Amino acid sequence: MALKVYLSGEIHTDWRDQIINGARDLDISFDSPVTDHDASDDCGVAILGREDSKFWHDRKGAQINAIRTRRGIEQADVVVVRFGEKYRQWNAAFDAGVASALGKSLIVLHGPEHQHALKEVDAAALAVAEHPEQVVQILRYVLTGALP
Amino acid sequence: MALKVYLSGEIHTDWRDQIINGARDLDISFDSPVTDHDASDDCGVAILGREDSKFWHDRKGAQINAIRTRRGIEQADVVVVRFGEKYRQWNAAFDAGVASALGKSLIVLHGPEHQHALKEVDAAALAVAEHPEQVVQILRYVLTGALP
Amino acid sequence: MALKVYLSGEIHTDWRDQIINGARDLDISFDSPVTDHDASDDCGVAILGREDSKFWHDRKGAQINAIRTRRGIEQADVVVVRFGEKYRQWNAAFDAGVASALGKSLIVLHGPEHQHALKEVDAAALAVAEHPEQVVQILRYVLTGALP
Amino acid sequence: MALKVYLSGEIHTDWRDQIINGARDLDISFDSPVTDHDASDDCGVAILGREDSKFWHDRKGAQINAIRTRRGIEQADVVVVRFGEKYRQWNAAFDAGVASALGKSLIVLHGPEHQHALKEVDAAALAVAEHPEQVVQILRYVLTGALP
Amino acid sequence: MALKVYLSGEIHTDWRDQIINGARDLDISFDSPVTDHDASDDCGVAILGREDSKFWHDRKGAQINAIRTRRGIEQADVVVVRFGEKYRQWNAAFDAGVASALGKSLIVLHGPEHQHALKEVDAAALAVAEHPEQVVQILRYVLTGALP
Amino acid sequence: MALKVYLSGEIHTDWRDQIINGARDLDISFDSPVTDHDASDDCGVAILGREDSKFWHDRKGAQINAIRTRRGIEQADVVVVRFGEKYRQWNAAFDAGVASALGKSLIVLHGPEHQHALKEVDAAALAVAEHPEQVVQILRYVLTGALP
């Protein structure tokens, strides 16, 4: 068995690297959004031309990023969504909604302080983890049956 | 033409009433989540029995609320998602993701201060409004062709 | 809001009547399989001609019953599956699998003695109840927001 | 032609090995659930933390197992579901319901003593076999046209 | 419970009338193709202009008839396909294939002389009947649980 | 039998009125885009605020119009697309593509001068008519079997 896993959400800590490294002996292909914050914000105007209005500046970028996000989620078997300490991270919750509606297996990753605020997202998930290594353990168990 | 509209998101102001009242001469049926905050939080344990853990307390409630939310979004032609001043409102962004993945026409309603943080959600929407009366105007135009 | 509810599973107690009576003031239409055990077993051969083999006797009946079951589940918003004291009730678990794969809101109804054996079915459900009146309370809450 | 086959159900006899060995010259990739009973029961708490309640202990495990099961069934061309002598095996019947609703080719494998109880499941299948070697013969015929 | 039933196939005997009359006390809405053979053959050229080639004459008509057939099958809960004594009736078998692929409940109606030739079509059906009154009995049982 | 028909395309002649009037004795409900050219062009900025750039002015309007178009096409049994004398009418061809991909019965209405340029669109249609009264005749035949 092989898995395709999409890693959505927070881009300011190294949680993706922890998961990818921890799972490097498993038959998994990982996809992610572009995690360079500035590139992600400005890709639209950098390629398609500048906008006076911040709203359309953001729109152009968000739609180009959606090409990658849409493909990543649609082809995934498992979507992991990480909610971090900072920012509102509505795009993470949006991705979780997309993944849920498409019938993907959803794993949510967040600290206990967000438990109540994320209860609807968690309720759509097959696992709620606090630490990246737990996600690795889940993926290892799913693929090999081995427990930590 | 008639429309089914689901009103998702913030439950602490009267934006739903403004829209429903403003559109009361139109052929629209509105659905919403349960907007009584306490009932929404406690429905799970009130019906299915108490839990020691807040996590499972929340889970039981969120899953019962999902029965209503899922049906409301699946049957809607248009899903309006409102982001307010307070709380993290991840459930609103999650609903927007579900609506988007199901191919629903999405209208997002929020103040200008959330524009950058909501850019991915806005990019999936057919309209981004700031005021409930704009949503009424959109619905009126869609159904009758009349502009304000 | 109105709901379509399909009541699947055990046919030897009056749980369906309890739910239908308890919810008679709500805007719900209920469907069920044929609950006359003998008619359900023999409908195939009674209409399409006798079979020497019990296997084909059963097959003919099960396929005619599937016309009703399939339509009931496909059109439902909510599927309630009841597991009772007796028999193996594999058809109930099969219906739950169908409902889950079709994205229906699933409510499972069974006593605590079956908790471990039904863990995979329960894990696909939005609510696990022990008593028919809890199902009524869930439906009432979903439709009206009222708690018991 | 190549086939993907998911082997669902009973985990206490060597029927999977018999099928996989019997079909080892055919172009088939097999998937299965985790068949280590203890690991399967405890994976949730082993990875995500212990629970006081057996209900949530089971829930956590069943949901992690669902990641593997869901992927296995969704990607399969053929789903074989085995009902054995022991236990209630509601998860097997649930998997059969999922496979049926997803339009998978279903093969059911059980002894004659379960024929009446499994009539609804059998009625959704394209073949009902008693012995694992019959499943091998079906797969061989489907891929090569050769009969035993 | 109400049913939508599409009556496909042979148009030279009164089998549709027998079923509709026999079921007139049941909550069923019936649809059928246009059963006027000449109108059905010539509708294309009568409306859209004559063709020199019989092939395109037939094509124009068949495509207009497809508007009705497609809608009838797509909206049906049950599709009954009748194979009669005469003609090749490939359109009947084609309709059965469409109904099967769309997951409709299929009832096939034909005499025993066609059993071997129709084995693939019958194998996709939930009931194979010889007489129109058996179809009525099936529909009555499905809706009311009453046996003949 | 009843039909839902969406009338897409050219908005500068009275072809919609001709069809609706001609079919007024039939059980058909018609939907159309907003056919007031100015309202259709300006709805976005009139409701959601002015834009300096014509591109975003157009975008805002086109997306609001898409709420109506999407719903109209998705709920239709039959989509009629009219190509007139003037303008490029890419939105008409776009609607035809959407209708085709959704499996709707497509009727294309245009003069012979556009035959070669519309060959790909016509090839996806079940009927290609030149005059609105032919569309009425098709709808009448589909619903009643009567030929002109």
Added chain:
Amino acid sequence: MALKVYLSGEIHTDWRDQIINGARDLDISFDSPVTDHDASDDCGVAILGREDSKFWHDRKGAQINAIRTRRGIEQADVVVVRFGEKYRQWNAAFDAGVASALGKSLIVLHGPEHQHALKEVDAAALAVAEHPEQVVQILRYVLTGALP
């Protein structure tokens, strides 16, 4: 570009070999039903045990053959259905209906004598050919743009 092509229908002439040989320089993978008539008729009872009734003898075989047919059609880009001189070939028309409902590109292959009887099937096809070499020419053109 590569293509998957399923060759359905008549099994008594060498039309499949003609197509496969003619296209052997193209990037196409072909699938077909089992074309050994006796094996195809008897596979059910040979593997799953004899039946007294010819009806169930046929059923068992047809359902095992459906495992191969279903997979072949579902994974195909193009389905070619051949109608020959002999037999009623309802299974060929059934396969064409399945292919059409699944949105596959359908090519029908038959002599001019069947044109009127096959008009509904032809009307669902993207090409109607008389000779296997025409099918090869179509496939070659689709893949390479080269005309004969």
Added chain:
Amino acid sequence: MALKVYLSGEIHTDWRDQIINGARDLDISFDSPVTDHDASDDCGVAILGREDSKFWHDRKGAQINAIRTRRGIEQADVVVVRFGEKYRQWNAAFDAGVASALGKSLIVLHGPEHQHALKEVDAAALAVAEHPEQVVQILRYVLTGALP
């Protein structure tokens, strides 16, 4: 990450070559329609026999071309549609509609002179570019995160 990109629309300039060459270091497989105008127009009659009527001449060709187009769009992650200077290019807008309805990521490529006429098509796109090199930049960013 790898991408499948379908290049639809104008066939009289070298825009496809510019994109394919510009992206030759990226993990992308490109598909296109047959871009030989004469072959594309005449493929139907060249293979399936001549037609007296230009309408059916065109139909035969357009349907064979649809085999390639349909497969190209259905398997693509991204569909780029180019509108050029000449012709009406309704097939390009039709392809855009198909791509949109199938949920593909749509990139539209056209000069500023077509902005108003293409507003509905653009409104369904995730990016609107003027130059082929912008499409290359988008694809490079989507796959690698690198900006120009």
